[in-house]
Amino acid sequence: MSGGTSRERILGRVRRALADVPREERPEDHPVVRDYLRVHGERSPAETLDLLAGNLADYRALVHRVDAAGLPALLARLLAERGAHRVLAPAGLPRGWLRDARVDVLSDTPALTARELDVVDSVVTGCALAIAETGTLVLDAGPGQGRRALTLVPDHHLCVVRTADQVVDSVPQALERLAPVAARPLTWVSGPSATSDIELDRVEGVHGPRTLEVLLVAGDPRPV
């Protein structure tokens, strides 16, 4: 802790600046009307899933749909097509998911260095939830997701979404569901890395994974 006097000086300036705020007003008194929508539009679960897939694809994620039983074969095919040899599996990723893949499966225990991560071909993870209206995946460092660097340094990220219970409609629903894990490091991912810095035109692929593949899995893939 430094600048103890600056702390008091700044807080004192704030209080003097707010001399017009009535003394009896409490922090929550100023009205905030939350009449905005919790969900935009009415959709069946199937339509929500279509919206998620459409929005993910709109921002250049590659979207695949599969049932739980077909997941290992699909992962094996996607990794083979990519030519991936060294594939990272975070702690807690169901072991069966990669049983068909003819790759070296790396674990993050003990933790890999950034340079070791840099020579990984692909990383396979689950997620905490996915937001249909924005085409967003949220990772919360839970089981099967790992620490943040794992989905950042490798150039190819395969992310498995359980459609039965991990898809929400909207940003407000997502934040509500994430509130209990707010203290964990969270990463929201909407499509592969991109930039608008050159003439304000979007270009995919800068520092994060340049290829993002999303596997929307029906049924419960955990016991696989």
Add this chain to the structure above:
Amino acid sequence: MSRDGSDVPRGGGATYLGMPAFPRAADFPRAADTATRDGRLRANLRHATHTIRAKRARAVAELDDWARLREAGAAIKDRTLRHLDHHLVRLEEAVTRAGGTVHWAADAAEANRIVTDLVRATGEREVVKVKSMATQEIGLNEALAESGIRAYETDLAELIVQLGDDLPSHILVPAIHRDRGEIRDIFRDRMASWGRPAPEGLTDRPAELAEAARQHLREKFLRAKVGVSGANFMVAETGTLVVVESEGNGRMCLTLPETLISVVGIEKTVPTWRDLEVFLQLLPRSSTAERMNPYTSMWTGTTDGDGPRVFHLVLLDNGRTDTLADQVGRQALRCIRCSACLNVCPVYERAGGHAYGSPYPGPIGAILTPQLRGLASPLEESLPYASSLCGACFEVCPVAIDIPEVLVHLRERVAEGGEVTVRGTRTVIRPAKRHATERAAMRAARWAFDHPDALRRGQRILSRTRRLQPRRLPGPGRAWTDSRELPAVPAESFRDWWARTRGGTS
């Protein structure tokens, strides 16, 4: 140090001072005069602002409740600002509880000193940076350089600006004034002296330019021990910081280093976790015109085995409390730095960002800079006039900042003087010098309208001499006619015409 230059340097010799962080233009009209003559700059700006403007309109139209989200965003910011002391103390407690260390910086010099000392304590001589308006505002890179610490900008546009020895000209897209050909040239000529050179035969295709940046920066990310960032939001309730970005350079800087130092303006606080549900809808659609930006990072203090082991948060005042003291002007502190107001502004589109003489260009800069710095020089005094008051900025602002209202309020302060707060102390400022002619003209007009005979005599003299009158005013009035036609004086005044004809009936 170019404090005296009447022109904002582009492409060479750009230097910053601790405060002000930007080399000062003499004033906005003079700087804009140079920029508006630069055909390439105007073409680049026009293309970029029109592209993003149309995209934003589509992204916003997708949400039926945009107006209600906007009202909620404004209300949450107002609620926060009205009890900012309370929320800052809560934030400090939450961050500290989560393993972070909180520092308070009253001004730019103090913030720079804190960050420099923290970096020195790690023994490192270089840092990687996430794009941050606050660190530009305080001139952190230059302060670090004076202590022998090299700061690497890692956002693509910031990289273009840094390699080109240039200045940022847009909040979201700091290199908006550069087109792809210029960017290719900068990469080809300059990358080698900062690290990995540009690939042979680099073309101006955006995807290739992005690839060159990826390769150039990867080595820096992998070896970085200290990261420096700002933040888009700080949640007082949980102590969570939020950084919204596109490229992944932010994630690199926030995740790979051992030490993370975040410099954040005190007004970036929101009270509760739930409040993010409003801003994470408003910000991406207003800034990059996306449903959601590619990456958003949220972290709370430190986490064992994930990301930096040491986290420092530097809370920055640097004129924010002075702004807060102005009951009309304080709404500028709602700003979430989306840059929608720049992209719709007819003045920004023509003058470009450098003319505003600060990291905050465009309409928001025209109200933020004079308040953060005070009406300290002709530059700040000229900024409230850098607008046609068309109101397009207010219309697109996702937190409903009535920029025209604040502009007019600040113009009154410039022309009439009055009470302001400077570094926490209330003072009365005198009217700005250059408005003396305007005030004299207004006083003369008031006297003339109070004395009808004198007015009549004056009007007749003007009518009789009208063929001798110049098209431009002489002396101090000359600037006014630089961009305006002097109205022609009629052969006969209305009152003489009325007295002669009774309104045309006789």
